[in-house]
Amino acid sequence: MDDEQQRPARPPDSLALPRFCGVATFMRLPQASEATGLDVAVLGLPSDNGSPYRTGARFGPKAIRDASVMLRPVNPYRGNVDVFSALHVADLGDAAVVPGYMPPTLLQMEAAVRRVTDAGACPLLLGGDHGVSIAALRAVAGRHRQPLALVHFDAHSDTWDAYFGGERHSAGTPFRRAVEESLVDPQRSLQLGLRGSLFSPDDVEQSRRLGYEVLSTDEMLAETPPTLADRIARRTGGAPVYLSFDLDVVDPASAPGVQTPEAGGPSAREMLAILRNLHGIDLAGADVVECNPLFDGPGAVTALLGATVAAEILALKAVSR
Amino acid sequence: MDDEQQRPARPPDSLALPRFCGVATFMRLPQASEATGLDVAVLGLPSDNGSPYRTGARFGPKAIRDASVMLRPVNPYRGNVDVFSALHVADLGDAAVVPGYMPPTLLQMEAAVRRVTDAGACPLLLGGDHGVSIAALRAVAGRHRQPLALVHFDAHSDTWDAYFGGERHSAGTPFRRAVEESLVDPQRSLQLGLRGSLFSPDDVEQSRRLGYEVLSTDEMLAETPPTLADRIARRTGGAPVYLSFDLDVVDPASAPGVQTPEAGGPSAREMLAILRNLHGIDLAGADVVECNPLFDGPGAVTALLGATVAAEILALKAVSR
Amino acid sequence: MDDEQQRPARPPDSLALPRFCGVATFMRLPQASEATGLDVAVLGLPSDNGSPYRTGARFGPKAIRDASVMLRPVNPYRGNVDVFSALHVADLGDAAVVPGYMPPTLLQMEAAVRRVTDAGACPLLLGGDHGVSIAALRAVAGRHRQPLALVHFDAHSDTWDAYFGGERHSAGTPFRRAVEESLVDPQRSLQLGLRGSLFSPDDVEQSRRLGYEVLSTDEMLAETPPTLADRIARRTGGAPVYLSFDLDVVDPASAPGVQTPEAGGPSAREMLAILRNLHGIDLAGADVVECNPLFDGPGAVTALLGATVAAEILALKAVSR
Amino acid sequence: MDDEQQRPARPPDSLALPRFCGVATFMRLPQASEATGLDVAVLGLPSDNGSPYRTGARFGPKAIRDASVMLRPVNPYRGNVDVFSALHVADLGDAAVVPGYMPPTLLQMEAAVRRVTDAGACPLLLGGDHGVSIAALRAVAGRHRQPLALVHFDAHSDTWDAYFGGERHSAGTPFRRAVEESLVDPQRSLQLGLRGSLFSPDDVEQSRRLGYEVLSTDEMLAETPPTLADRIARRTGGAPVYLSFDLDVVDPASAPGVQTPEAGGPSAREMLAILRNLHGIDLAGADVVECNPLFDGPGAVTALLGATVAAEILALKAVSR
Amino acid sequence: MDDEQQRPARPPDSLALPRFCGVATFMRLPQASEATGLDVAVLGLPSDNGSPYRTGARFGPKAIRDASVMLRPVNPYRGNVDVFSALHVADLGDAAVVPGYMPPTLLQMEAAVRRVTDAGACPLLLGGDHGVSIAALRAVAGRHRQPLALVHFDAHSDTWDAYFGGERHSAGTPFRRAVEESLVDPQRSLQLGLRGSLFSPDDVEQSRRLGYEVLSTDEMLAETPPTLADRIARRTGGAPVYLSFDLDVVDPASAPGVQTPEAGGPSAREMLAILRNLHGIDLAGADVVECNPLFDGPGAVTALLGATVAAEILALKAVSR
């Protein structure tokens, strides 16, 4: 990376070198082995150990990278910010994981994210199933030495206590664990987009009892994107924010390639409008999870949406510096 | 079934036994060979004899069952009703059919539905193409000894007279036949969601001449879900209702796996909002038809939507008792 | 064609002959080798020489034809106009192309469109990637001996100057070339639906500098379909209109099978409403481009949408005569 | 067709006009509405009314046509015969059928084949499931006024008596019916390629009791192609031959897109070698059945094999004149 | 099950009830919750915790069941044995597993197999990845109180020591563990079908050092099926045999839907011939593993082959009683 890191590294010009040429990194960014000197480091967390149903999210980071070559560096929804002029960003590849063994996988993923945060960079993480978030939160909260504000978009609360005879880490548990471990401050946190059938009448209440503000899909869409963004900014109140984006928050028409699709969500356009209005957020880390290309169609719309969401998060960071 | 039928049978806990384990029944319900003691019996009608174009709906019941394992028993849109506490429900498997021979197929399907209605249970039927509805209507109307009120969601009216040299039973004819046979009372019935190009200028008028109230997709969506639900409740006026849901009423983005997709329909979210607002309906029977997994993608969004619609119908029944 | 052309040729009755029978032409229209006597000639331009990313649009005309057999001749959004009573239409098959060689391909496509316009018929062209439009515009503008008004629906402006070391013809350049060659009058032209990330801050401005009126997706949807249609009618001001419809203007949920999908577009229903409200347009030619079945799912929703858009264009022409 | 029929009609040169251009007919042959003047008429029989399991063969003729554009007119396995110089061939499109109604479908298909045989042409039929063969045999045997010699390649004997409560016509019954109706002379007929599990120990014996010579897959492959061809020539003994080719005779690796695949069959290469060695056959008619593109992969290898088999049958006819 | 178990339970007649009707069990067998009274119990082990690469074998048992409905009860390769007259067989559904947690999963699978062996039935196990075999071997060897003879068909030896930082249980380790735990007697055991590139020159030698007889694919196919069967019978020498069949032993053309396909294997026909010649084997248990429908095509040829292999194992058992 050496002197490329003196000035922001840029993707090749897709009007000069076709997008299908060469090895696909996120948005065709340079690869790097360390995060030193970066503002944001893209890192894959290819674990599906936490998937109780449709497995395959281990191939999610690759799918998002492959789709992301279609994206361009300037974001018109943020004042035409040229993201890679504003930020030093590189693709660090993937954390190592141990398929079939959640405990060592969590340790390895946490260590990989710590290498990013220890270098002072903001991690932009590509899942993997939602079980990766607890590892990320441990690293990011550890760096900031304070509980984080969580902004969590998802059709499900992921605050269940345990699965399958007591296992405490899966795609359905990270945001209960995060409160128990004081990694997030639920009073500064929101869960947005919950919907669909429940295991028990208590499912939503359990999140509220933990302290989260919870908005169902209907409640989230009852606000305009600007007022919702204001509400999020007020709730997070200047604390370092971890943004977790589960692709299943969007309707299955726009994101068929997820583990547990939930019919009746917002359209991609509605969801992107919310992200593009976010402001007043001090982003400490973010993940885009549950992209599973094995259930996506040949058009790869889920992966493209995942890449687009990640690019919007980069743009949010770019204008917040 | 024996004493399980004393108390409502429940699916296994998906937090204890993974959803991919075991043979898939509708929402992981117990199987039963008879409907005795049940409030609702789920029954597949795997016929595509009525399909003039894309065949394969014979695999629809299996596809809906496979997708339905993702659903959970409590419905937050109906006051957190615990559906399987409120209702005794079991999966009766599929009616026998005779591929390629519509007349005996109609008889066999009618007989299978009669076994449900004779036991006093409400049939929740999984198609199969829309040609199965006439068999179901004969059984349900026969049980109630009166014409039924029909609430029919569909992109097409299915009130044509005959296909292909005079055959009077296909996916395009059941709701003309039903009026001719006095199985439904069109004055208490509605067709909702019609759209798209027509065979002749008369296509919509033919339904109105039969007596149906007809709302196009645009007209249906011009109302709010609550006002539309009121209108439906008024029209059906307390008569026993047969609800027929053709998945092609929804936009192909949300339901690609149907026989005759029609671009420009409501989103899954808009359609589910309508179903979740229905009230004042005395449900005598229902079907969810035209799920064709051969044209669905790997994400199986059509089958998931079909399962979700069926679950919403169960919840409507649960709160109507 | 001979005396069939005395009266409008009609598709076979799909209630008599199943849609899957026989060779698929557009809407099951008769084939013709010449456009003489036709009002509208359907012609495929199966070139993907202009595709910088996802290739395969050479199979687009076939895919649209295959899907179009589901459409019926009467359009209820245009006063139940019976399109093939109002217009003589036939399917002329495809222009010859030279895969891998853009320059001779452009000449061959232009010649094929000229055979249509020379016969006095309006060409309805099925792409092929957007690179085919420049060939079509040369033929149509040549016939009318004046610059055309362009109504261009697209997620991208396609007004870049050159690709890949200076090549001036690709899917990303036709609407700059068209201005340079005085084939379109940008002061009477609009580009509608632009969105997504940009190569440079200048991307949208370059279209405006060329003289086009440009509406982003958000701006397009901020108007109602009738007011937008009025605006288009005013802008085009009675000049002969070329309508170019890139399927990627619609959200990838409704059109996954395109070259460069852009998350966050209008739904199929929103887009069709705009088309169905268009009026006051003197249609000289039209294309529906970027249908790529290799990236469409088994439900072929992109191809069906392409066929539906083409049918709406026919209906617009039918009521404008 | 007029004077084209004076000289053999030829496909366009695929070195001049790309294969993806234009409407796909079988091997890009001219279309015709009548068989007058033809040596061989290609006709689709798009019925899957006879399919007890995987439906979709109604799309088989289209799939075979689409794949057949890859084939070229000269056959090097028959002395470089230029097939379309030797034979007048055209594509007559498809017979009409009545989906879901086997009895009228059989009548319509028989009538369509009779129009070919009445014109003195040899029908080359594209299925459709194997239930179409009985209709074809009625027409061809009727024309020849004698029982035909049957050469039947298939993993299954298709000599069961009845399905599903007594229906006597399905994909599993034609070759029992054909003996009962004296359409084939079993003493001059062979069934080749049978294999796999049986309904009862009697399954193979039932064919032998009807009079057929039966060779299992193992027995068929124990001979060399030339000795097998001699055996077939001896058995058929100069009688007019009907060749029926069920694609499931080939291993599912080479033909996944069939109704009832049977693991453990010959490779495509082994099977084609047998066909290419056939000689001494007075071909009166032939079918290639059970191509089902809904179960084929994106490479369409089943359809390509079906097209190749049909082309080999044409070459056999070409050298037998 | 009660008195059905007095006489062998049989599948429904597929000539009477179509195969797509009802819930799919293995070969349409009755379901049972206990193995009491059974000769063979079919049990799914839906774990992919052991998959280092392509995950998704958790859906393997369902895929094999779905495909197995195409199979019939009489096996012509074993003297037309009517398998379900000779053997009491039922489908016990699936063992519970804990996705992402190999240790408890192994315990739960072992317990489930023990319930079969404790009842005196022979387990026929459907994987799941190859990591399930160690759990099965523990149960079966425990029941027999002696090391088992292993007959192992696979492209890979699966005798590596550890994966990913020391984890000792995965799809790549069971047959080293089995020797270490004295569950198999390698001197009576064979590994057949190994091929492809190696991690180190030692890869094959490590199996031989453990005591296994090892035949590469080339060596296996250099023998005729009968002589190979004799060799296997001699090697196993009358000891109770555990047969483990990894579908990747077959060429990817016949089994694309596996975790680690290895180009250049035997055809399905070659492999089935070997199985159909096996004799002199006292079968104590068997598994068919690595069926992964997420990588299979729409024709599901891998699942069909898996079902066929399982049926051949049943036939071997039926004639060995």
Next chain:
Amino acid sequence: MDDEQQRPARPPDSLALPRFCGVATFMRLPQASEATGLDVAVLGLPSDNGSPYRTGARFGPKAIRDASVMLRPVNPYRGNVDVFSALHVADLGDAAVVPGYMPPTLLQMEAAVRRVTDAGACPLLLGGDHGVSIAALRAVAGRHRQPLALVHFDAHSDTWDAYFGGERHSAGTPFRRAVEESLVDPQRSLQLGLRGSLFSPDDVEQSRRLGYEVLSTDEMLAETPPTLADRIARRTGGAPVYLSFDLDVVDPASAPGVQTPEAGGPSAREMLAILRNLHGIDLAGADVVECNPLFDGPGAVTALLGATVAAEILALKAVSR
């Protein structure tokens, strides 16, 4: 690359780091921007400008890389050679191309290959369609300053003169051009595996007239792999060899994802046996072409075969040093 190039670079250990982790290079090799110090450089030539039919081979290099992560470094068919101990190999990414413009694409590809040969490395090229070979041959022959011996595996001769009105470069022409330009010495060259229908009786003869030795698929398989290898060694006679491998030489069952599949080819096992027996070849360059993932199934067997063939070529080079 710096000091990594002092010792052979090696892929990560797939028993330590899962294969799905990180950016996929060929066999997980290090990336390099220059070929200096390498024995073999892997380079993608992602052009499908030469594809007259199924386009999409531009995605071939990516597909082969993705599949190649399943391969391991030691080759048991070449005396357990540890390929990356014997050879310095790296992945140089892809040449730039100009989609839709063959002439500049050929220049750019030739320049990219020249950078490899100028550095003294042997290029191992991943196509792209067969049109890339002429660019590669120009570079490799230029380096060696003599005509090369060609060993060409293909179902088609690719010695046609021109396509589509005179264009002289496409997937069907490189091996005529190569003779005309004296890049290959046909007297030392072979074409192996030709089969299938022909454009004209002259198709095979045209290759022989150019001087090539031509073996059809049947002729190639009539020899044993060792005698065929001897024949190839004799023919090439010590001249520097260019090996061109078109994946369509293999049967479509093993390679469905190619441009022009030809039914009836050798199995993957037969083909690999031939490659594994090659000897006495002084390899100057090689390509593996026509991998088209858009027509491959989810199991990606074509891409895996392409990767395996490339790995066998590396092993041939490794033992020839």
